[in-house]
Amino acid sequence: MNDKQNLVPLGNISMTDRVENKLRAYFLKNAFKPGDSLPGEIEIAEKLNVSRNVVREALSRLRMLGIIESRTRRGMIMARPDILGGLERVMNPFILGQDTLEDIFELRLILEMGMAEFLFARKTEKDIEELEAIVKKQASLNEPTIEEEIKFHTKLYDMTGNETFKRFQILLQPIFNHTFNNKKKHKIHTPDHIYHDGIVKALKSGSVEDFRLAMKKHLKPYFKMTV
Amino acid sequence: MNDKQNLVPLGNISMTDRVENKLRAYFLKNAFKPGDSLPGEIEIAEKLNVSRNVVREALSRLRMLGIIESRTRRGMIMARPDILGGLERVMNPFILGQDTLEDIFELRLILEMGMAEFLFARKTEKDIEELEAIVKKQASLNEPTIEEEIKFHTKLYDMTGNETFKRFQILLQPIFNHTFNNKKKHKIHTPDHIYHDGIVKALKSGSVEDFRLAMKKHLKPYFKMTV
DNA sequence: CGAAATCTTTTTGTAAGTCAAATATAGTTA
DNA sequence: TAACTATATTTGACTTACAAAAAGATTTCG
Structure with missing residues (x-):
């Protein structure tokens, strides 16, 4: 010994x-x-x-x-702590490690592929209409803005009805953008906004599997960046 | 005003x-x-x-x-903070709200459904063998233990190769168990361990969609508890 | 002159005491 | 009995003090 x-x-x-x-x-x-x-x-x-x-x-x-x-x-x-309070305070892209930032970037892909079941279980007519409005507005713009892009995805998180999940996304958003901007060089051939309508369609009248396939297609450029 | x-x-x-x-x-x-x-x-x-x-x-x-x-x-x-350090310190089922605990329970389902792409992108022969070993050992036991159950799912998180993701799961594990035990009354008809082999099979020789279907089947009792 | 030893300065970690202010409780008075 | 008063408790904030470690400056000695 x-x-x-x-x-x-x-x-x-x-x-x-x-x-x-x-x-x-x-x-x-x-x-x-x-x-x-x-x-x-x-x-x-x-x-x-x-x-x-x-x-x-x-x-x-x-x-x-x-x-x-x-x-x-x-x-x-x-007291009853806010489970994400500690996370919020360290959300500073300058001090987090590059590997951690990339881990978080991947996490987004996992979350958006995985949320399908809950979206279908809890979606309402009103939700779909809101999504359609977002897509419509996006299509009407000459150039797609990052704000509209975010709005669409945020709405999806909202629809899960999971408050913690929703706040989680809001916290992670700045990291997504930071990492995304750093990787932009990886040229994305298929601008994603054209697929948003496909996602809504699957959500409205398709099956859970239809949705996941649409989402997978939509996220494909991001997957290319990570795997 | x-x-x-x-x-x-x-x-x-x-x-x-x-x-x-x-x-x-x-x-x-x-x-x-x-x-x-x-x-x-x-x-x-x-x-x-x-x-x-x-x-x-x-x-x-x-x-x-x-x-x-x-x-x-x-x-x-x-310094470079551990992004999950703050989370770790509030992981106390006694002080977190019931709604937060249930949100986290749902998060697990989202994660395990969503990780498919990364599993297929990064799986190795050795990973599959390890999973098969876990399933085999589980089958040999008269009664399935919670430890073996956890081991299987933890291995899946490991296989994503995402360190943050992996640690995230370890932190959330106690919450899963706590919430699961509280809900046990909801009688689960289909004991999950019989499906582990199906998941491994899909992972070994199936497609990403095969895996997700197997996982969905496997998690069905849990979904029943939430939606 | 140069290397080694010593002293000084800087800075965090820990302790201890002081005071203000708000609240609850006990006690007092009308 | 009700209203008022005094007291004790407790956190928030400030001040002073000192130990210890490390770095830098200084001195001493070969």
Whole structure:
């Protein structure tokens, strides 16, 4: 046995990191639910034998994520975090790695191919009409705008009726565009907007498989960019 | 015009919140990249006219997300955040809302239906063999275990070759299970493990469409739970 | 003159104490 | 009994202090 293995990690973990981890573990272990009240800062500091300062830095993190809430001068309670809040804060194309950006670009393709079942399960007359209006407007423009393009796809996410999914797309949108613009050199022969009407048609009077085939065709240029 | 609208927000925003927002905006506006060095805590505090304490609480948040790194006693630099770090910390079924949990449950179905193209683009002989081994082992057990079930699906995510996607699935796994267990009452007539071999077969010698049909059949009981 | 040792400066990590302000509770008064 | 008052609690924010590590500047010595 080589003892070196046990020495490797080291990881430079600060008091604040440790307190944050301890608190999250504590919440999970005790099945804390939103609304439950928490011990005060001073009590936590004393129990963990650190300064109130360190505790506040850890709590500040949890507060940012929405895990806890502080009713000013009345104490802290557990809260219901926005699951995508943490994601939102790191959505900065300058600091994310190129590989991560490309992973996200691929994710879009997976999502738009995969959402078919839910679209068919939940589509309404009104949805279809809206899509048709978007397509019509797009066709009337001499040049297709990126805004109209986005509007069409965003509407599809909306139609799934899945709020988290919808917000997810809004967060990812800037990354899509950033990566797409970086790749534009890869010349796309088939401008996609001509296929939007095909997608709507499949959605309106076709089967789930028809839709997926139309979507696949529509996304083909993007697939070419990744696989 | 009603002035009341302008009074509504109020939002109880703390100094720390404001500093955090200011810093993130500053990084974005100036296109800060990983490795770039940042002004010191004291300088930031003076520039923003707040105490060093407040600045440290804001920086602590950014450090948690991996946006910045502090080389102890040498200064801070921009870093490359783990895009899913924030998500990981709020993955606690007790504090997430029921609607969010169900949204995530649906997301799984979308992902597994949507990943087909990438599986076919990147599958290898070895991948197929591994899947077959998993199915074989599963068939040999008197009772299918949840571990083997997870192993099969995890392998599929692996095969996409998309690291972010893969980690995403690992994070979501506990939520899937939690929601699944809560819904078990909805009696599933067709135990899914019998279809795993069908999926592998489609993946091995079928078309992308064959795979999607097999997967759809496999996931049918889950779809029943949501739509 | 050059290399090695030492000192100084810088900067983050951690601690401790102070004060303000809002709220809940207890206590008091009419 | 109801209204008012005082008190204790608790978070938000500021200040000061010091340790420790690393880098740079300075000094010392061969």
